[in-house]
Amino acid sequence: MSTTLDGLVGSEQGVPFALLDEESKREIRRALLHAVAVPGHQVPFGSREMPVARGWGSGGLQVTLAIVGRDDTVKVIDQGDDEGVNAVNLRRLVVSSTGVEETSEVHEATIIQSRHRIPEDEMGENHVLVLQVPVPEPLRGVERDTRELSRMHAEADYSRMWVSLYEDIVRNGVITQSTGYPCLVNGRYVVATTPIPRWDIPRLHDASFLTLFGAGREKRVYAIPPHTTVEPLIFDDIPFEVETAEGASCRLCGSAESFLVSAPGDDDSWSCSDTAWCRRRRQK
Amino acid sequence: MGYAAARGGLTAIKNAERLVRHLRDHDPSDPVGTAQVTGRLRLLVDKVMGEAGMWDPDLAARALLQAEGDHIEATHLLRAYRSTLPRVAVALPVHADDMRLLRRIVPAFREPGGPQVLGRSTDYSARMLLADAHAARDGTAPLLTSVMGKNGTTTRLTATLRRLDLLVDRRRTDDPEPVDVTSAPPRPPAPRSARLSAMARAETGSLINQWYRNILGPDGYLHEVTLGEVRHGELPVTLRHPHTGNPVTIGHYRATEVEAVEDLDGAGEDRERFDVGFGMCLGHNERKAIAMANLDIACHRDGGATTLEQSILMTTDGLDSAGFLEHLKLPHYVTFRSMIDRKFAVREARLRATGSGTQ
Structure with missing residues (x-):
């Protein structure tokens, strides 16, 4: 989309470093x-219109652009894949508007922007994970009125969420929430975990990296600071279940210990969702 | 610093962009210039500027050409461009009475204070598809609308109603700064200025639908108003000069303004008086301003009893709704994989419960 901007802005003005004007970036950083x-609390912000559409990572993009500095190295993934078309598009926007380095290697990156996944690789205190959030409100399934939602969060009244999980078990025998599993952060706020798979949820707990969530369309950001408790909402006698596929392993690297995706109905088509991780295993 | 991956994604995107440019820029017909767009597709340009919240006909025309006439896409281009610009000044407030009128109708009164001026309108033209829309060009310039306004000969219907003590007085004595919805996202309950700003930038069709679903659809939180004023005209942009401190007019824009008179009929309402809703948007876009004025008074009367305000504030923006709709085209391999996992989990739980084993 950089040609889009070039065309409209004209060479005499040029595009500011990291696209947004400085005031906007400062506001997002505030x-x-x-x-x-306030870990897990949804903070409103003046979400700007970006060169990518709302719903396409505009929130994550604004967060990345607001925090990126000239010494940073960015990795952008979509579905775990650096080469996903949207990952490519967002990465070239960040890189072309800042001149920072890009990488597909977690250990080289300082900012990792992602949609739907946390990389399989270990991340440390030198990493900031930026997650793109389509729906930041974890309680929308049980309540639609924003005024009531504000009250529920303010009073930590999550009883209806618990009831809905209980009813799910009663009706279906299991909790049917697939991705974006609701989690209690720092013992206080329930958050929507973007939609990352349940597989990734344990990675958020007491992590040594900072996770920033950006919801551009709904104009909210929230965060999980390093070493913060992140507990999936679950009952004492019901285990929290991550995605499993018995006997499945990656057809490329043989991994059975990563999050695998497959073509429905084709048991031989499993492969790692995290393509950089998979490639490195094959090169070893 | 290695970026080792195969660059298939990038190649695909670049090819897609080449196809866009090829189909758009290499058509055998003559290229369309921005002057043609601003001059001949005036209403489309106005709509895009209104929904973008940005007055610049030339840029809007460029955006429309780049977007192949997709007005949501053109609006996106303008708003994304605006995001790169610093805010250098805030204009002084302007009174709606300062509008140099190009059109003014008052459906409520045959003889309101001041003239009824049809101006440019197709309202009463037969909708007959012409063989050549420009064939009727006869060389004689039409009668130009007389310039009115500035405390001149037009009296607002609301002023007349107020004189007759037929209008609920909701004028505020304080003068709060209006909410800037581009920097503080409004959620209910929000000040009226936030609702009006959100609607001024809303997608036109979305506001019309919001209005109509309340008239005929399941919501039903409003009833029809009588229009007191429908105006289209030109307003000044005035700044305080940074050195002299004097007001300086730096440009003009056109806007549509509507006042909608509401017949209060609620149990707890003032049955001796009317109330009024207000609509105003950039450019000539009467549908939008009328829907806005009716929704404004409906929202006030609703008083938070329903989620009408939430619908207005959070579901009428064209870029929000279109962007989120279109994001469904993005890859969802991970979420879908996780859903399939749960389908099998539910099936297994059922089989376990019915004692049929796990197969």
Whole structure:
């Protein structure tokens, strides 16, 4: 989309570093600081219109652009894949508007923007994970009115969420929530975990990296600071279940210990969702 | 610093962009210039500027050409461009009475204070598809609308109603700053200025639908108003000069303004008086301003009893709704994989419960 901007802006003005004007970036950083200070709390911000559409990572993109510095190295993945078309598009926007380095290797990256996955590789305190969030409100399934939702969060009244999980078990025998599993952060706020798979949820708990969530369309950011408790909402006698496929392993690298995706109905088509991780295993 | 992956995704995107440019820019017909768009597709340009919240006909025309006439896409281009610009100044407030009128109708009164001026309108033209839309060009310029306004000969219907003590007085004595919805996302309960700003930038069709589903659809939170004023005209942009401190007019824009008179009929309402809703948007876009004015008064009367305000504030933006709709085209391999996992889990639980084993 950089040609889009070039065409409209004209060479005499040029595009600012990291696309947004400085005031906008400062405002987003203020919201992020607020979010880090109150883990899991959804902080409103003046979400700008980006060169990518709302719903296509505009929130994650604004977070990345607001925090990126000239010394950063960015990795962008979509579905775990650096080469997903949307990952490519977002990465070239970040890189072309900042001149920062890009990488597909977690250990080389300082900012990792992702949609729907946390990389399989270990991340440390030198990493910031930026997650693109389509729906930041974890309680929308049980309540639609934003005024009531504000009250529920303010009073930590998550009883209806618990009831809905209980009813799910009664009706279906299991909890049917697939991705974006609701989690209690720092013992206080329930958050929507983007939609990352349940597989990735344990990675958020007491992580040594900072996770920033950006919801551009709904104009909210929230954060999980390093070493913060992240507990999936679950009952004492019901185990939290991550995605499993018995006997499945990656047809490329043989991995049975990563999050695998497959073509429905084709048991031989399993492969790692995290393509950089898979490639490195094959090169070893 | 290795970026080792095969670059298939990038190649595909670049090819897609080449196809866009090829189909758009290499058509055998003559290229269309921005002057043609601003001059001949005026209403489309106005609509895009209104939904973008940005007055610049030339840029809007460029955006429309780049977007092949897709007005949502053109709006996106304008708003994304605006995101790169610093905010250098805030204009001084302008009074709607300062509008240099190009059109003014008052459906509520045959003889309102001041003239009824049809101006440019197709309202009463037969909708007959012409063989050549420009064939009727006869060389004689039409009668130009007389310039009115500025405390001149037009009296607002609301002023007349107020004189007759037929209007609920909701004028505020304080003068709060209006909410800037581009920097503080409004959620209910929000000040009226936030609702009006959100609607001024809303997608036109979305506001019309919001109005109609309340008239005929399941919501039903409003009833028809009588229009007091429908105006289209030109307003000044005035800034305080940074050195002299004097107001300086730096440009003009066109806007549509509507006042909608509401017949209060609720049990707890003032049955001796009317109330009024207000609509105003950039450019000439009467559908939008009328829907907005009716929704404005409906929202006030609703008073938070329903989720009408939430619908107005959060579901009428064209880029929000279109973007989220279109995001469904993005890969969802991970979420779908996780859903399949749960389908099998539910099936296994059922088989376990019915004692049929796990197969």
